Amino acid sequence: MNVRSLRRWAAVHKWTSLVCAVFLLLFCLTGLPLIFKHELRELLSQDPPYAALPADTPRASLDTIGAAARRRHPDHVPMFVFVDDDEPKVTVGMLPSPTALPTQTRLLKFDARTGELLKETEPAETSGPDFLDIMLRLHRDLFAGLPGELFLGAIGLVFAASVVSGVVLYAPFMRRLEFGTVRWRRGRRLRWLDLHNLMGIATMAWVLVVGVTGVLNELSRPLFLLYQRTDVQAMLAPHRGRPVPPLDRLSSVEAAYTLVQRELPGRTPTSVVFPNNRVGSPHHYLVWTKGSSPLTSRLFTPVLIDAERGELAMVVDLPWYLRAIQVSRPLHFGDYGGLPLKVIWFVLDLITIVVLASGLYLWLSRRRSPIEAQLAELEGVADEA
Amino acid sequence: MRPSVIWRWPLLMAVLTVVGLVSALLGEGGVWWGLSWAALAIPLVVMAACVVRR
Numbered sequence: 001m002n003v004r005s006l007r008r009w010a011a012v013h014k015w016t017s018l019v020c021a022v023f024l025l026l027f028c029l030t031g032l033p034l035i036f037k038h039e040l041r042e043l044l045s046q047d048p049p050y051a052a053l054p055a056d057t058p059r060a061s062l063d064t065i066g067a068a069a070r071r072r073h074p075d076h077v078p079m080f081v082f083v084d085d086d087e088p089k090v091t092v093g094m095l096p097s098p099t100a101l102p103t104q105t106r107l108l109k110f111d112a113r114t115g116e117l118l119k120e121t122e123p124a125e126t127s128g129p130d131f132l133d134i135m136l137r138l139h140r141d142l143f144a145g146l147p148g149e150l151f152l153g154a155i156g157l158v159f160a161a162s163v164v165s166g167v168v169l170y171a172p173f174m175r176r177l178e179f180g181t182v183r184w185r186r187g188r189r190l191r192w193l194d195l196h197n198l199m200g201i202a203t204m205a206w207v208l209v210v211g212v213t214g215v216l217n218e219l220s221r222p223l224f225l226l227y228q229r230t231d232v233q234a235m236l237a238p239h240r241g242r243p244v245p246p247l248d249r250l251s252s253v254e255a256a257y258t259l260v261q262r263e264l265p266g267r268t269p270t271s272v273v274f275p276n277n278r279v280g281s282p283h284h285y286l287v288w289t290k291g292s293s294p295l296t297s298r299l300f301t302p303v304l305i306d307a308e309r310g311e312l313a314m315v316v317d318l319p320w321y322l323r324a325i326q327v328s329r330p331l332h333f334g335d336y337g338g339l340p341l342k343v344i345w346f347v348l349d350l351i352t353i354v355v356l357a358s359g360l361y362l363w364l365s366r367r368r369s370p371i372e373a374q375l376a377e378l379e380g381v382a383d384e385a
Numbered sequence: 386m387r388p389s390v391i392w393r394w395p396l397l398m399a400v401l402t403v404v405g406l407v408s409a410l411l412g413e414g415g416v417w418w419g420l421s422w423a424a425l426a427i428p429l430v431v432m433a434a435c436v437v438r439r
Contacts, residue, residue, distance in 0.1 A: 171391050179394040180435030195436070201395045202432040205402035206425075294410050330410060337409030340422045347429060 001172055006375075009168045016162035017359055023155045027214070028353045030139040035334060035345045037132055044130075047119045050088050050111050059083070060115035062254040062272070065090050068115060069108050070247075079105065081253055082271040088112040098244065098276060146222055153218030160211050163204060170201050172375060189365055196358040199351050206348050213332035220325045227322060228279075232302075235316065239283045244275050251310030256285045260303050263312055267301065268292050275307045284313055294336045298329040398428040 001009075033040060062081050069078060069092040076094040083090050092108045107121040129137070141148030174197065182194040233240075253272050260269045267289035273280045280286040284304040291299045304314040318326070330336040334345035367374055405424030408417045 170395070171388060174391050175386055177386075179391070180431070180438075182435060198435055199432060202398050202428045203402075204395070205399040206406070209402075209406060294413060331406060337418050337421050341409060341418070341425070344422065344425045344429070351429075351432075 006169075006172055009165050013162060013165035013169055014363065016158050016165060018363070020155050020159040020162060021356060021360060023152065024159055024356055025353070027139060028349050028356070030135040031349055032346060033132065033135050034139060035342050035349065037136075038335065039339075039342075040132060047109065050118070051114050051116070053088075053113050057088075057113045059088075059090070059112045060110075062090065062257055063252050065110050065115050066092060066253055068110070068117065069094060072108065072117065072120075073106065076106065077247070078274055079276065080271050080273045081257075083112070083257070083269065085268055085270070089118075099278070102279075140218070149218045149221060153215045156211055156215035156218065160208060160215070163200075163208055163211065166200055167204055170197060173197055189362070192358045192361055196355055196362060199358075200355045203348055203351050203355070207352060209331055210334075210348075213328045216325045216328050217332055220322070220329070223322060223325065227319060231319070232316070235314070236281045239281050240277075242282045244277060244282045245308055250275070250285075250307050251305075253285065255310050256287060256305040256307075259305060259310070259312060260287045260289060264289060264303065264315065266292055267303075269303075270300075283307060294330060295327060297336070299323060299326045394431070398431060401425070401427050 062083070066078055066081060070076075073094055076096055077098050079093045079095050081090065081092050088111060090110045090112045092110065093105045094108065095102075095106070096104055104123045106123055108117060109119040109121070110116065111118055137143050141152065144151070173193075177194075180198055182198065183190045253274075257269050257272055260267070268291075269287050269289045271288045273286040273288070275282050275284060281304060283306065285307050287303045287305060288300050289303055290301075291297055299318075301318055302316045303312070304316065305311065306313045334341055401424045405421045405426075408424065409421035411417070412420075
């Protein structure tokens with residue numbers, strides 16, 4: 001590499017790293033607890049335990065559970081039923097009126113087998129976010145919604161440029177050094193330079209994958225909303241404005257759920273949204289399904305069931321860009337390979353913090369001399385060593 | 386040092402990382418998870434070995 005391009009890459013590495021340093025530290029620190037989100041939620045949960053029943057106990061009918069929810073809140077309307085696939089849990093979301101805001105959703109958690117009410121969560125407006133919610137919001141959008149997501153997505157791209165330029169600079173710095181050399185006794189600066197290079201290059205693939213899938217994640221919500229507002233609305237247009245059938249005219253939720261299970265093997269239904277005139281169809285149950293393999297486990301596709309006749313009306317296929325983004329999501333979270341994979345994610349996250357901190361140290365302790373002089377000096381030291 | 390020598394270890398570790406990330410994603414449980422953990426752990430072990438050997 002000639003001196004001019006070396007200088008250029010060094011400038012790219014310096015400025016991209018400085019721009020994203022604070023945010024990268026935020027990503028790393030808030031990401032640490034989020035890796036174990038599921039375990040922490042379980043640990044911190046004060047909900048009553050599930051009934052101790054054999055693993056093959058069948059699930060209670062969603063109609064029975066729905067009726068129990070309505071008996072408890074006769075003045076509310078059910079909005080959705082969510083069926084968990086790794087806990088015996090069914091959650092019913094209810095609103096004070098069909099046009100109430102989603103923030104007023106009241107959540108009723110049931111034991112899926114006994115149909116017994118375990119816990120009731122007040123609308124989000126009255127109960128504040130917990131620790132993990134705060135970590136997630138800081139990690140995802142800095143409490144700033146869509147602008148925050150787009151901003152952090154852009155920061156993610158700057159970070160990717162910082163990693164790529166760091167990888168490019170690796171070769172000239174290692175020209176005279178064996179792989180993995182750490183010069184412990186040549187002063188603090190060289191020691192940290194070597195550690196920065198070693199840890200940075202050993203984790204480059206992971207860091208790039210997590211960084212890029214993080215950017216895709218930031219784009220997924222806005223793109224999904226856009227898709228819902230355009231394509232989905234176009235599909236629902238023929239039904240728009242039709243009155244929502246009264247609850248007692250609706251066909252069975254349980255039948256809608258099992259119909260999807262039966263007709264679409266390879267897809268697991270996760271939730272059923274009741275007919276409504278805002279987010280769904282006024283005339284259909286909207287059943288969200290996800291794929292049943294790790295690759296497709298975050299690939300959510302909607303299925304419409306005629307809510308009066310209980311017939312399969314439409315399987316909606318997502319556009320390719322949303323499928324691509326959803327399939328890449330597990331690669332960001334690291335939650336697809338058991339606890340050991342999460343521990344590896346945790347260690348790699350910690351190493352990224354060390355790379356970040358050592359990079360900042362190298363910049364703060366920099367010499368006021370051109371890069372080629374620094375390189376020559378470093379190599380001179382290497383020759384002596 | 387020739388580029389092939391400089392890049393030998395970094396590329397090996399990058400390939401192992403990709404194998405580790407993909408194997409748990411495409412394969413279900415069991416052997417594939419084990420392969421994933423091992424492949425992802427090797428770069429960490431190499432790094433630790435370089436740091437410990439002073």
